[in-house]
Amino acid sequence: MKELSKIALAIQPSTTLAIDSMFKQMKAEGQDVVGFGAGEPDFPTPDYIKEAGIEAIRNNDTKYTPSVGTVEVRKAVCQRLKEDCGIEYQPAEIAVSNGAKTCVYASLRALVNPGDEVILPAPYWVSYIELIQMVGGVPVVVNASEAEHFKITPEKLSAAITPKTKCMILNNPSNPTGMMYDRQELEAIAKVCVEKDIYVISDEIYYRLAYDGREFTSLAAISPEIKERTLIVNGVSKSYAMTGWRIGYVAAPAPIAKVIGNYLGHCTGNPCTISQKASAVALSASQESVDQMKAAFEERRNYMVERMNQIEGVSCIKPEGAFYVMMNISKLVGKELFGHVIKDADDFGNLFLKYGKVAVVPGTGFGAPDFVRWSYATSMENIKEGLDRLEKFLKGEAV
Ligand code: PMP
Ligand code: GLU
Numbered sequence: 479m480k481e482l483s484k485i486a487l488a489i490q491p492s493t494t495l496a497i498d499s500m501f502k503q504m505k506a507e508g509q510d511v512v513g514f515g516a517g518e519p520d521f522p523t524p525d526y527i528k529e530a531g532i533e534a535i536r537n538n539d540t541k542y543t544p545s546v547g548t549v550e551v552r553k554a555v556c557q558r559l560k561e562d563c564g565i566e567y568q569p570a571e572i573a574v575s576n577g578a579k580t581c582v583y584a585s586l587r588a589l590v591n592p593g594d595e596v597i598l599p600a601p602y603w604v605s606y607i608e609l610i611q612m613v614g615g616v617p618v619v620v621n622a623s624e625a626e627h628f629k630i631t632p633e634k635l636s637a638a639i640t641p642k643t644k645c646m647i648l649n650n651p652s653n654p655t656g657m658m659y660d661r662q663e664l665e666a667i668a669k670v671c672v673e674k675d676i677y678v679i680s681d682e683i684y685y686r687l688a689y690d691g692r693e694f695t696s697l698a699a700i701s702p703e704i705k706e707r708t709l710i711v712n713g714v715s716k717s718y719a720m721t722g723w724r725i726g727y728v729a730a731p732a733p734i735a736k737v738i739g740n741y742l743g744h745c746t747g748n749p750c751t752i753s754q755k756a757s758a759v760a761l762s763a764s765q766e767s768v769d770q771m772k773a774a775f776e777e778r779r780n781y782m783v784e785r786m787n788q789i790e791g792v793s794c795i796k797p798e799g800a801f802y803v804m805m806n807i808s809k810l811v812g813k814e815l816f817g818h819v820i821k822d823a824d825d826f827g828n829l830f831l832k833y834g835k836v837a838v839v840p841g842t843g844f845g846a847p848d849f850v851r852w853s854y855a856t857s858m859e860n861i862k863e864g865l866d867r868l869e870k871f872l873k874g875e876a877v
C-alpha cells in the first residue's frame with residue numbers, strides 16, 4: 479500500500495490531551511490519582527448559558543448558519559472586544575469557528591505558504607508547533623528564559639526575522655507560563671512587527687484571567703498599524719467554562735477574515751448552531767460569573783506558588799494570568815529517585831505519575847525541558863493533596 483501523507487505522519491500527539499486521557503483512564507481503573515494535566519476550568523458552564531443552549535434546541539435553532547457564524551454571535555464578539563479591549567471590529571471582520579484551536583489553524587492557513595517562517599516564542603503551547611507544520615510552515619523558535627519571565631524581547635524578535643518570515647504567534651497571557659506582556663512590552667513588539675511588516679496571530683484566550691489587578695491589553699489596541707497585521711484569536715472555552723461547546727473566534731481585517739471564511743466554508747462549515755446561541759448569551763450578558771471564577775483561580779494560584787517555593791528541589795515564578803504554573807525541575811535533573819536517574823521533564827512526569835500518583839504535563843512538548851506544567855484549574859482540595867504528594871515523592875516516599 480502507498481505511504482500516508484508525510485505531513486500527517488509527522489504530527490505528534492498532543493501531550494496535554496495525552497496526559498489528560500492517561501489520567502482519566504487511571505481514574506476509571508479506580509486508581510487514586512490527582513490530575514493537573516489539561517487546562518480546563520473545573521467549574522460547570524453557568525446556568526444561564528446552559529439555558530440558552532437548551533432554548534436554542536427548543537426553538538429549532540438546529541440548522542446550518544453562515545460558515546463564520548451568525549450575525550448575532552459575531553455582533554456579540556464585536557461588543558465584547560469593544561468593551562473589554564477598546565477595539566472596534568465589524569461582524570465582517572469576525573470568523574467564529576470550532577474552538578480557538580481551529581481558529582489558530584485557519585489563521586495559519588490564511589497567512590502561510592509552504593516554506594514561510596513562523597516565529598514561535600518558547601515556552602509555547604504544544605499545539606502551535608504542530609499546527610505551523612501542518613500548514614507547511616517552518617517554526618522558528620525563539621527562547622525566553624525563566625529569568626526573562628518567559629517573555630521575548632523586541633531584540634530577540636527582531637534578530638529572528640528573515641525575508642521568509644510571514645508571522646509570529648503571540649500568546650498573551652501565556653499557556654504554559656502564565657506570564658503576561660504589559661502595554662509597554664506590547665508596544666515594543668508591535669513596533670518591530672510593523673517595521674518588518676509581519677503578521678501576528680495573537681492568541682488572547684486567557685485575557686479575562688489577569689491577576690493582582692493587572693489590566694490586559696490586546697495587541698490590536700496598540701495602534702492602527704499593528705491592528706492591520708493582527709489576527710486576534712479568542713473564544714468562550716476558558717472565560718465561561720465552555721470547553722466542550724467548541725466556540726472560538728478570529729478578529730482580523732475584513733480581507734483576511736474573508737479568506738478564513740472561505741477556508742472554513744469548505745472544511746468545517748458552521749460551528750455548532752446551538753453553541754453559537756449559548757455563546758452569544760455568554761458574550762453579551764452580565765460578566766459577573768467570569769469574575770467569580772477568576773477570583774477562585776487567583777486564590778489557588780497564590781496557594782500553589784507559595785507552597786511550591788517552600789519545597790526543596792523545585793521552584794516557580796509567580797504567574798500573572800491564565801491558570802498554569804511552570805515548576806522548575808532543573809535541580810532534580812541527574813538526581814536519582816525510585817532507582818531512576820531523572821534525565822528531563824518527561825522522566826520526572828512519568829515517575830511522578832507512577833510513584834506520586836499525580837499527573838502534570840512535562841515541559842518537553844512546550845519547548846521547556848527543565849519544567850513541568852501544573853494547571854490550577856482544579857479544586858483547592860486537589861491542589862493541597864497534589865503538593866502534599868509532591869513533598870512525599872521528592873523524599874522518595876511512594877503514594
Ligand atoms: N489557545 C491556547 C493558548 C489554549 O491553551 C487553548 C486550550 N485548549 C486553545 C487555544 C484552544 O482552545 P479551544 O478549547 O477554544 O479550542
Ligand atoms: N489548552 C488546554 C491545555 O493546554 C487544553 C488541552 C489542549 O487542547 O491542549 O491543557
